[in-house]
Every structure is written in C-alpha cells, then in structure tokens.
Amino acid sequence: MGNIGGIGQIGGLQIGGTGNTGARVAGQVGGGQMGGQGGVWTEVGEVQRKLRAKLGSEVQSEESASSLQLTLEHPKVKEAAEKYCRKLSKALDGKKDVIGYAFAINGKVNSIELFASAGLFKKVWPKLLSANAVEAFIEREEGKKYHSVKGEEIKALLLDPEVCKPLPTAANKYVRSQVRESEKSVICECVDRERDVWIHRSYLTK
Numbered sequence: 001m002g003n004i005g006g007i008g009q010i011g012g013l014q015i016g017g018t019g020n021t022g023a024r025v026a027g028q029v030g031g032g033q034m035g036g037q038g039g040v041w042t043e044v045g046e047v048q049r050k051l052r053a054k055l056g057s058e059v060q061s062e063e064s065a066s067s068l069q070l071t072l073e074h075p076k077v078k079e080a081a082e083k084y085c086r087k088l089s090k091a092l093d094g095k096k097d098v099i100g101y102a103f104a105i106n107g108k109v110n111s112i113e114l115f116a117s118a119g120l121f122k123k124v125w126p127k128l129l130s131a132n133a134v135e136a137f138i139e140r141e142e143g144k145k146y147h148s149v150k151g152e153e154i155k156a157l158l159l160d161p162e163v164c165k166p167l168p169t170a171a172n173k174y175v176r177s178q179v180r181e182s183e184k185s186v187i188c189e190c191v192d193r194e195r196d197v198w199i200h201r202s203y204l205t206k
Contacts, residue, residue, distance in 0.1 A: 044068045050138045051077060072134055084133035092122060102154045103132055105139045107146030109153050112203040116192075120199070157203050160185050175199065 048071055051059045059077055061070035071077060092098055099121050100114035113128065115121040162182035166189065170177045174194070180187040183206070190200040 054138060055080065077134060080137045081130060081133035084136055085129055088129055089126065092125060104149045106141065109149055109157055109205055111205065112154065112157060114201045116199045157185055157205060163187060
C-alpha cells in the first residue's frame with residue numbers, strides 16, 4: 001500500500017481515502033476521526049439519546065419516532081454535521097483512483113470502507129460522509145486533543161493476520177454477504193456470486 005498523507009484538517013476527525021495506486025488521506029476534521037458507512041448504528045434510540053444530549057432538543061420525528069433516517073434529516077442534526085461535510089465534500093475532486101476511505105474517532109481507527117471501483121465509491125461518498133459527520137458530532141469531546149492516525153494503524157486493520165475464513169451470512173441470486181472476524185476486527189463483505197469477487201468491504205474495529 002502506498003503512503004498516506006493529509007489533505008485537510010478541522011479539529012480531530014480524520015477521513016482517509018484509499019486508491020487503486022495506494023492509500024491517500026482525503027481529509028481530516030474535528031475532534032474525532034471517522035469512517036465506515038456512517039459507523040454501525042446498533043440502536044436508533046441510543047443515537048437519538050446522544051444527539052438530544054448534544055443539541056439540547058428533541059430530534060425524533062413526529063412522523064416516526066423510531067426512524068433513524070428522519071432523525072438524521074432533522075434541521076439541527078443536519079446543521080451540526082454541515083461543518084464536517086462542507087470541508088470534506090470535495091475531497092475527491094480531481095482524484096480518479098480513490099475506492100474507499102479509513103475513518104477514526106478520537107485518535108482510534110473506527111472502520112475502513114472499500115468498494116470495487118472508484119465510480120461506485122464516488123456515488124455513495126456523499127451519504128457516507130453525511131452519516132460519518134453525525135457520528136463525529138456525537139462522539140466529539142470538547143477540549144480534548146487526539147493524535148492523528150498513522151498509516152501503519154490503517155494497514156494493521158487491513159492486514160490483520162488473525163482474521164478467520166469467511167462465514168456466509170446471507171445470499172440472493174446475485175450477491176452473498178459474508179463475515180470474517182478476529183479478536184480485534186470484523187470484516188463484512190458483499191460478494192458478486194457470478195464472478196466471486198467482492199463489491200464492498202467494511203473493516204470494523206472492536
């Protein structure tokens with residue numbers, strides 16, 4: 001993998017991009033660092049609780065109190081995330097080989113998202129960034145400083161030697177999903193069944 005270098009930074013959130021010709025940091029923001037399909041939201045209620053505490057107001061939608069999507073579309077939530085998105089939304093401009101990014105929170109790698117092509121990644125990047133920005137806002141601890149994640153830390157997650165063989169979890173006519181796991185990380189893959197190649201891969205730290 002190639003060198004990793006920063007392009008921009010705001011506070012402590014870091015988002016790094018990975019290209020076919022190596023790895024590249026696409027941008028850095030805020031007090032935490034982020035990546036990973038907007039993180040893994042395990043409980044909508046917990047996300048809403050944290051947002052409510054941060055913003056000092058209700059973020060649940062009257063239309064559907066349990067809807068995470070409607071919560072993320074709340075004006076105050078969108079405003080809080082905008083400072084991150086504004087700085088990083090153009091991180092891919094002028095770059096044709098970026099297929100994913102690494103994401104960390106508060107100085108620790110959170111996850112890495114990789115896609116089969118630069119075109120596919122570019123299509124989903126805006127939504128991923130928006131979700132990541134919300135998570136960054138939730139987890140940011142005011143007044144604290146964290147070290148910038150180094151390329152070696154990202155490589156360690158990508159090349160975790162203890163990851164086991166994949167265990168299929170679901171499938172349909174076109175794709176199958178499978179999970180590989182070690183003591184430190186979990187890798188979730190979406191695989192094209194006809195060609196037997198992965199389309200999307202998420203690396204998550206425990």
